[in-house]
Amino acid sequence: MMGDKHNFCLEAVSLQTETERHCMVYPRRPSIAAAPTFTCILLVLTSLLLMPPSFAIEDSECIFCHGEAGFKVTRPDGSVKPLYVDEQIYKASVHANEGCNACHSDITELPHKAALEKVNCGNCHDQTEAYAKSPHGQLVKNGSTEVNGCSDCHGVHDIRHVTDELSYMHPRNMPKTCGKCHSDPKLVKEHLISVADPTDSYLKSAHAQAIAKGNLNAATCTKCHGSHDLLPSDNPDSKIYRKNIKTTCADCHPQAAAEYEKSIHGRALQAGIKDAPSCVDCHGEHDIEPPSQKGSTVNPRQQVIATCTKCHDNEQIMYKYGIETGRQASYMDSYHGLASAAGSDIVATCASCHENHLVLPQDDPESSINHANLPQTCAKCHKDAGPNFAVGRVHIMPTDPGQKALGIVRLI
Numbered sequence: 001m002m003g004d005k006h007n008f009c010l011e012a013v014s015l016q017t018e019t020e021r022h023c024m025v026y027p028r029r030p031s032i033a034a035a036p037t038f039t040c041i042l043l044v045l046t047s048l049l050l051m052p053p054s055f056a057i058e059d060s061e062c063i064f065c066h067g068e069a070g071f072k073v074t075r076p077d078g079s080v081k082p083l084y085v086d087e088q089i090y091k092a093s094v095h096a097n098e099g100c101n102a103c104h105s106d107i108t109e110l111p112h113k114a115a116l117e118k119v120n121c122g123n124c125h126d127q128t129e130a131y132a133k134s135p136h137g138q139l140v141k142n143g144s145t146e147v148n149g150c151s152d153c154h155g156v157h158d159i160r161h162v163t164d165e166l167s168y169m170h171p172r173n174m175p176k177t178c179g180k181c182h183s184d185p186k187l188v189k190e191h192l193i194s195v196a197d198p199t200d201s202y203l204k205s206a207h208a209q210a211i212a213k214g215n216l217n218a219a220t221c222t223k224c225h226g227s228h229d230l231l232p233s234d235n236p237d238s239k240i241y242r243k244n245i246k247t248t249c250a251d252c253h254p255q256a257a258a259e260y261e262k263s264i265h266g267r268a269l270q271a272g273i274k275d276a277p278s279c280v281d282c283h284g285e286h287d288i289e290p291p292s293q294k295g296s297t298v299n300p301r302q303q304v305i306a307t308c309t310k311c312h313d314n315e316q317i318m319y320k321y322g323i324e325t326g327r328q329a330s331y332m333d334s335y336h337g338l339a340s341a342a343g344s345d346i347v348a349t350c351a352s353c354h355e356n357h358l359v360l361p362q363d364d365p366e367s368s369i370n371h372a373n374l375p376q377t378c379a380k381c382h383k384d385a386g387p388n389f390a391v392g393r394v395h396i397m398p399t400d401p402g403q404k405a406l407g408i409v410r411l412i
Helices: 002-014 018-023 030-034 037-050 059-066 087-091 127-133 135-141 174-182 185-190 198-203 206-212 221-225 242-250 254-262 264-270 279-283 300-307 315-320 327-332 335-341 350-354 374-378 401-411
Strands: 072-074 080-082
Touching: 127 135, 174 185, 174 198, 174 221, 198 206, 242 254, 242 264, 242 279, 254 264, 300 327, 300 335, 300 350, 327 335
Parallel strands: none
Antiparallel strands: 072 080
């Protein structure tokens, strides 16, 4: 019986002529298929006269064929197109109450034509306008066979609301969904994507860990990159354009962003200085880890060893802006540096004195390293620090003409 049904459905989708389609019985009445041609035509004409103005197709009629497991069709080029729709999965989707015809609006008769129009999600969802401008939308427009459109991220007949844990776009599932393409080595190479495996990096991050613990408001792919309106990082309207990164991070980290905007780093970046660091230059991109993690780029030890020195020990960068290099070496030569090298986790590092986000030049009255503010800064660790506590030099530079005496003592 199931074999007869399968053959019937395959025959229905393969019919080409008008006479064949009209004479082929609707799935609910297969017995008429064997009627004589004259009787068949008479029944068709009668049904057309009695048919109401609008022809409503019920989902059960679609499921008659498409609900058969293994239902598929072989294209002329030999490729196979699956046509099976799991009825229970579809009924659990966000579109279950809309009906098949809401999306497949070009189906006005059964059996329907073999080549249907592509579903236009824009008939209901205006997000398609923003999507069309995105790199994904442009690939669709240019006829790429690697991108299908909305269904790549949301699914087809199994679309669920983003708050549903089974949704492909639920915060817990998003890394896997985006990773289907963005962690595919072939696609990454072909489309010159700058990050090879963002999914693996992200899953190690503080953001992913927060989501795993139940904080669904933590950063996900779409919170940083945008969803339908995502744009390349070199587009000034992109959420991850260098000047916009601070605003993007501010959605979750408003205080840090406000301090950064006021800092010398933030002001320099907004002024167009490309060497100025943004959030990701210090914290990383997809693999952001909390400061407590020893491997984190903003862990106190890493600040001294790698993060701050990445710029401040770069002679080519510092020379352009008249900033002295060798600060890391001078720190390591100090009591703080020696204690840090010995394994102390509480000794002062770069951010302890210069602040994390509110980094200001020494001559700024609000700077934590302004001479007037040094006693207060040092008092964070040294409770009895007074006005004379930080009179001496902090960074001892033996090659500095003004520090020759200190340099000789230090060398001895």
